[in-house]
Amino acid sequence: MPLLVMKFGGTSVADLDRIKNAATKVQREVERGYDVIVIVSAMSGKTNELVGWVEQTSPLFDAREYDAVVSSGENVTAGLMALTLQEMGVPARSWQGWQVPINTTAQHSAARFVDIPRANIDQKFAEGFKVAVVAGFQGLGPDGRITTLGRGGSDTTAVAFAAAFGAERCDIYTDVDGVYTTDPRITSKARKLNKIAFEEMLELASLGAKVLQTRSVELAMRYKVRLRVLSSFEDTDENSGTLICAEEEIMESKVVNGVASSRDEAKITLVTVEDRPGISAAIFAPLADAGVNVDMIVQNISEKDYEDHPGSVTDMTFSVPINQVERAKRAMEEAKAAGHIAYDELVVDTEVAKVSVVGIGMRSHAGVAAKMFKALADENVNIKVIATSEIKISVLIDRKYMELAVQALHDAFGLEAA
Ligand code: ADP
Ligand code: ASP
Ligand code: MG
Numbered sequence: 001m002p003l004l005v006m007k008f009g010g011t012s013v014a015d016l017d018r019i020k021n022a023a024t025k026v027q028r029e030v031e032r033g034y035d036v037i038v039i040v041s042a043m044s045g046k047t048n049e050l051v052g053w054v055e056q057t058s059p060l061f062d063a064r065e066y067d068a069v070v071s072s073g074e075n076v077t078a079g080l081m082a083l084t085l086q087e088m089g090v091p092a093r094s095w096q097g098w099q100v101p102i103n104t105t106a107q108h109s110a111a112r113f114v115d116i117p118r119a120n121i122d123q124k125f126a127e128g129f130k131v132a133v134v135a136g137f138q139g140l141g142p143d144g145r146i147t148t149l150g151r152g153g154s155d156t157t158a159v160a161f162a163a164a165f166g167a168e169r170c171d172i173y174t175d176v177d178g179v180y181t182t183d184p185r186i187t188s189k190a191r192k193l194n195k196i197a198f199e200e201m202l203e204l205a206s207l208g209a210k211v212l213q214t215r216s217v218e219l220a221m222r223y224k225v226r227l228r229v230l231s232s233f234e235d236t237d238e239n240s241g242t243l244i245c246a247e248e249e250i251m252e253s254k255v256v257n258g259v260a261s262s263r264d265e266a267k268i269t270l271v272t273v274e275d276r277p278g279i280s281a282a283i284f285a286p287l288a289d290a291g292v293n294v295d296m297i298v299q300n301i302s303e304k305d306y307e308d309h310p311g312s313v314t315d316m317t318f319s320v321p322i323n324q325v326e327r328a329k330r331a332m333e334e335a336k337a338a339g340h341i342a343y344d345e346l347v348v349d350t351e352v353a354k355v356s357v358v359g360i361g362m363r364s365h366a367g368v369a370a371k372m373f374k375a376l377a378d379e380n381v382n383i384k385v386i387a388t389s390e391i392k393i394s395v396l397i398d399r400k401y402m403e404l405a406v407q408a409l410h411d412a413f414g415l416e417a418a
Pocket of ligand 3: 152155
């Protein structure tokens with residue numbers, strides 16, 4: 001029997017009516033002759049609420065208990081989806097991660113898949129069940145405890161199941177009808193893409209376009225899963241939405257194909273750090289040990305008068321997700337107290353955002369950076385940090401200019417026109 005994976009995000013299962021709407025889409029695929037694995041998210045807002053409860057209870061929480069709490073939203077929707085399908089006459093059964101079991105690494109709150117044994121689900125299909133509903137975002141760690149896959153992780157659950165079960169396609173149903181040139185909530189000029197290359201989607205996702213979790217795109221690329229993003233709220237067919245595919249499948253491509261933004265950024269500067277071999281390792285090792293995800297890094301000559309510091313000194317600036325500032329500060333203060341690093345001051349700027357342009361055409365075209373910086377300068381947006389890779393350029397700017405910067409870059413690179 002051909003098999004499809006269909007994933008429904010938070011807004012698509014936000015209440016009982018929407019679950020019914022999603023179930024109707026599943027029923028249609030069953031009627032077309034497919035066995036279906038449905039991956040569900042928690043009802044929209046639920047995971048945020050659960051995370052909030054954990055943080056209020058314990059600011060530097062134990063990640064095992066964080067996972068125990070925040071994974072629970074998906075359990076509710078999985079059961080409700082199975083019940084809704086049963087009410088429609090579609091034989092369906094639900095699974096929580098540990099029941100499959102979805103085996104993951106031990107990294108609580110950021111676990112990765114190890115394997116997904118098929119036997120339990122295959123047996124139910126063999127018994128005549130047509131739909132297996134699986135709670136997204138969660139798994140089972142080697143310590144026998146529940147893990148989660150990082151925010152947005154249900155996308156990755158969907159792709160992992162598509163790979164494990166050899167699905168014909170993995171359809172990600174969400175509140176937009178595809179992947180756009182930029183977040184359509186930021187500019188109405190955003191244009192829907194019919195196809196986007198894995199590499200570009202990977203960059204857009206990791207730079208803040210939350211329409212797909214980064215890891216889901218990585219897995220789809222590795223296991224050659226046909227991955228599609230489409231609307232839960234519109235009538236859809238096999239040509240709807242956006243296909244994430246190999247570069248070779250795309251005929252027309254611009255130099256820049258997308259603009260991504262991420263508002264939850266913070267910038268930390270260690271002022272007047274002793275400049276010696278090994279200093280970067282001494283700073284970033286304790287940050288890594290504390291589980292801080294450092295993103296952009298700049299080292300510059302200290303502007304301070306450093307007469308009282310014999311030898312050379314430097315300022316070290318790096319960006320971290322805003323909710324990791326306290327962890328980062330604590331790691332730096334402990335490293336300083338232990339005598340591993342020395343600095344005069346630790347300055348935190350929590351009012352920054354990252355804006356990036358992405359395109360595989362950058363590999364062979366010069367001048368993208370110049371055009372980007374000019375477009376930002378024309379809007380009087382000051383750039384605080386710059387980072388580049390083969391197919392992207394990112395800048396850190398004041399958060400209040402984020403939307404303005406996205407719109408200016410979308411215009412500058414002519415993304416509105418096909
Ligand atoms: P779900 O709950 O279905 O997983 P998400 O909220 O995680 O949905 O992702 C969908 C959202 O991603 C859209 O509502 C949109 O605002 C946002 N988004 C950001 N960048 C893009 C983009 N380039 N294309 C489409 N949507 C985007
Ligand atoms: N519910 C989880 C989250 O909000 C996982 C997901 O929706 O993909 O992050
Ligand atoms: Mg999501």
